[in-house]
Amino acid sequence: MTKDTGGDVRLSGISKTYGSFTAVHPLDLTVPQGSFFALLGASGCGKTTTLRMIAGLEEPTSGTVALGEQDVTNLPPYKRPVNTVFQSYALFPHLDIFENVAFGLRRRGIKSVKKQVEEMLDLVQLGEQARKKPHQLSGGQQQRVAVARALINHPKVLLLDEPLGALDLKLRRQMQLELKRIQTEVGITFIHVTHDQEEAMTMADTVAVMNAGRVEQLGSPADLYENPNTTFVANFLGTSNLIEAEVDALSGDEIVLKAGGGKLVLPEARCSAPTATGGKVLVGVRPEKISLTHADDAGEIPAGRNRITGKIADSSFIGVSTQYVIDSPVCPEFEVYAQNIDRDSRLVPGAEVVLHWNPAHTFGLDAAQDIDAGIETVEEEAA
Amino acid sequence: MTTVTDAPPLAPTPAPKERPPRKRGRLTPYWLLLPGILWLLVFFALPMVYQASTSVQTGSLEEGYKVTWHFATYWDAVADYWPQFLRSIAYAGTATILCLLLGYPLAYLIAFRAGRWRNLILILVIAPFFTSFLIRTLAWKTILADGGPVVGALNSLHVLDVTSWLGITAGDRVLATPLAVVCGLTYNFLPFMILPLYTSLERIDGRLHEAAGDLYAKPFTTFRRVTFPLSMPGVVSGTLLTFIPASGDYVNADLLGSTDTRMVGNVIQTQFLRILDYPTAAALSFILMAGILAIVTLYIRKSGTEDLV
Numbered sequence: 001m002t003k004d005t006g007g008d009v010r011l012s013g014i015s016k017t018y019g020s021f022t023a024v025h026p027l028d029l030t031v032p033q034g035s036f037f038a039l040l041g042a043s044g045c046g047k048t049t050t051l052r053m054i055a056g057l058e059e060p061t062s063g064t065v066a067l068g069e070q071d072v073t074n075l076p077p078y079k080r081p082v083n084t085v086f087q088s089y090a091l092f093p094h095l096d097i098f099e100n101v102a103f104g105l106r107r108r109g110i111k112s113v114k115k116q117v118e119e120m121l122d123l124v125q126l127g128e129q130a131r132k133k134p135h136q137l138s139g140g141q142q143q144r145v146a147v148a149r150a151l152i153n154h155p156k157v158l159l160l161d162e163p164l165g166a167l168d169l170k171l172r173r174q175m176q177l178e179l180k181r182i183q184t185e186v187g188i189t190f191i192h193v194t195h196d197q198e199e200a201m202t203m204a205d206t207v208a209v210m211n212a213g214r215v216e217q218l219g220s221p222a223d224l225y226e227n228p229n230t231t232f233v234a235n236f237l238g239t240s241n242l243i244e245a246e247v248d249a250l251s252g253d254e255i256v257l258k259a260g261g262g263k264l265v266l267p268e269a270r271c272s273a274p275t276a277t278g279g280k281v282l283v284g285v286r287p288e289k290i291s292l293t294h295a296d297d298a299g300e301i302p303a304g305r306n307r308i309t310g311k312i313a314d315s316s317f318i319g320v321s322t323q324y325v326i327d328s329p330v331c332p333e334f335e336v337y338a339q340n341i342d343r344d345s346r347l348v349p350g351a352e353v354v355l356h357w358n359p360a361h362t363f364g365l366d367a368a369q370d371i372d373a374g375i376e377t378v379e380e381e382a383a
Numbered sequence: 384m385t386t387v388t389d390a391p392p393l394a395p396t397p398a399p400k401e402r403p404p405r406k407r408g409r410l411t412p413y414w415l416l417l418p419g420i421l422w423l424l425v426f427f428a429l430p431m432v433y434q435a436s437t438s439v440q441t442g443s444l445e446e447g448y449k450v451t452w453h454f455a456t457y458w459d460a461v462a463d464y465w466p467q468f469l470r471s472i473a474y475a476g477t478a479t480i481l482c483l484l485l486g487y488p489l490a491y492l493i494a495f496r497a498g499r500w501r502n503l504i505l506i507l508v509i510a511p512f513f514t515s516f517l518i519r520t521l522a523w524k525t526i527l528a529d530g531g532p533v534v535g536a537l538n539s540l541h542v543l544d545v546t547s548w549l550g551i552t553a554g555d556r557v558l559a560t561p562l563a564v565v566c567g568l569t570y571n572f573l574p575f576m577i578l579p580l581y582t583s584l585e586r587i588d589g590r591l592h593e594a595a596g597d598l599y600a601k602p603f604t605t606f607r608r609v610t611f612p613l614s615m616p617g618v619v620s621g622t623l624l625t626f627i628p629a630s631g632d633y634v635n636a637d638l639l640g641s642t643d644t645r646m647v648g649n650v651i652q653t654q655f656l657r658i659l660d661y662p663t664a665a666a667l668s669f670i671l672m673a674g675i676l677a678i679v680t681l682y683i684r685k686s687g688t689e690d691l692v
Contacts (some may be wrong), residue, residue, distance in 0.1 A: 056597075076596065078596050078599045078600055082597075083597055086594055090590040090591050091594075092595075092596035093613070094609075094612045094615075103595070103600075107598060152599075153598070260578075
């Protein structure tokens with residue numbers, strides 16, 4: 001697979017407004033050729049609008065869209081070398097699977113489509129279904145037809161608009177792997193729009209988290225998860241415990257913070273907020289990074305770890321791990337996920353505990369943001 | 384053969400109460416069908432049988448009619464009135480095509496482009512129904528009147544020269560010509576074309592248009608390959624709803640036409656109500672029905688939309 005940059009998707013200052021509502025604020029984004037790129041966000045965050053502007057189905061209010069060297073901003077969809085997998089698949093109900101897949105080839109005047117269509121149907125494992133009508137297939141099969149119909153045209157970019165939204169959980173997991181496999185096999189740039197953070201993280205090389213028409217943060221899934229820059233990203237991707245703390249001292253590459261009487265240490269490199277002694281910072285830590293020790297054994301905790309005391313408010317056993325909710329003076333709902341390796345039978349609701357973690361796992365955020373950003377939307381989508 | 388020794392029932396057959404509701408449940412569909420079946424029987428099947436028997440009767444009004452299985456009436460009817468039959472089909476066919484050509488763009492506009500004007504335009508399409516069919520047709524008589532503005536305009540544009548040469552108007556007149564009758568038919572049956580077309584266009588998922596565009600189809604190709612095939616159910620039902628009543632219509636030919644534009648409907652009406660030759664009228668009705676059935680069957684087969692209708 002040759003890697004040249006001639007197929008990058010470049011959005012420059014692209015925006016979209018509907019009347020007084022701004023769906024997408026001016027946005028600059030470069031998607032490298034051959035990458036699997038995800039636009040992640042809650043519904044109404046502008047991710048689908050962005051995708052539709054790349055496809056040419058929506059006209060940007062400002063800015064340009066370029067594919068490689070070619071400025072396609074003013075090209076109608078049928079002249080753009082991109083193809084879309086629509087949210088509801090939008091398969092042509094009056095054509096059979098074969099003709100659905102052959103549609104793009106035929107429109108470009110290619111006469112002998114049989115071999116290509118059959119190969120493509122084999123790639124998505126639907127060779128047997130060629131002469132069926134779309135409504136005779138299951139949701140997962142229809143989804144694969146939609147992918148085949150788009151991929152057969154060898155677009156420079158494949159746009160996927162919540163392609164797995166209509167499938168049930170199990171099928172969704174399966175199709176995630178399938179899409180990832182196809183992407184690796186054909187090497188085409190995929191831009192995938194989704195509201196499912198797990199889906200984005202499983203599939204994409206690069207994820208752009210969008211919120212209210214803006215890209216909040218862009219990076220690899222692990223990078224976004226470990227080093228969120230905003231409370232929205234911290235809460236939208238997985239779960240974060242956020243504590244408001246005051247900067248006590250700056251010592252070398254570490255920041256020492258005061259929170260509810262205790263002291264916490266935060267590596268300066270992991271703090272995206274401006275820091276000054278006496279200033280406020282939001283301190284975050286992921287629930288699985290935290291260890292839980294019964295208050296009676298507090299002496300056994302190694303020195304140098306960040307500590308918080310609290311009381312178990314709730315615990316739920318979910319097999320591989322146990323999820324605790326801790327009521328602590330600094331945060332009334334502190335979440336801790338503990339692997340079920342050696343279960344301490346004293347860790348039941350009401351027990352006094354000490355939470356402790358490696359300071360390197362702490363991240364710092366600007367305290368001038370809404371501490372709950374990104375939380376509610378996640379619950380809404382899950383419902 | 385095996386002998387089966389049934390154990391004596393240990394308890395009386397359980398819950399006989401369950402049976403009646405199940406039985407009633409099984410009959411429910413038939414009860415629901417009953418009014419419809421009765422209606423069809425009284426107003427469709429019985430008159431059909433009565434007409435069928437009339438068509439093979441002989442006799443006269445004074446002596447009374449008797450069933451004599453006189454099938455020759457049918458041959459005589461065809462021999463005497465085949466020009467009217469052909470004319471009916473030609474006029475109704477032309478009116479249907481004109482309705483489709485006029486109605487499709489309008490239905491398309493209402494379904495995809497009208498936005499908030501959609502309901503208003505739909506009401507305007509139906510509005511003519513608030514006045515009687517007869518009054519509307521009589522209005523056309525005024526519109527196309529000799530020396531009226533329409534005829535005057537057509538004349539000064541030399542349109543009438545062309546139509547006269549084509550044989551669908553006569554001299555300076557539009558009234559009492561085939562053109563007038565076809566115009567009347569087209570006008571009167573247009574809503575029957577627009578409404579089914581609109582319904583089936585409106586049902587098309589807009590994303591299919593986007594998908595076609597995304598797959599390199601230019602707007603017209605999208606129409607030809609996606610929109611039009613998907614609107615076929617509307618085209619078929621619209622053309623049927625126009626063609627069938629138009630081919631049996633006699634009001635338009637009566638009010639806007641002349642003796643040279645008589646359709647089979649006019650003949651039947653005259654036979655029944657003026658000449659009182661009931662057998663011939665009944666035979667003509669049956670021939671018309673058979674003809675329409677044959678054409679419609681052929682049409683539905685040809686358009687290949689059995690599974691879409």
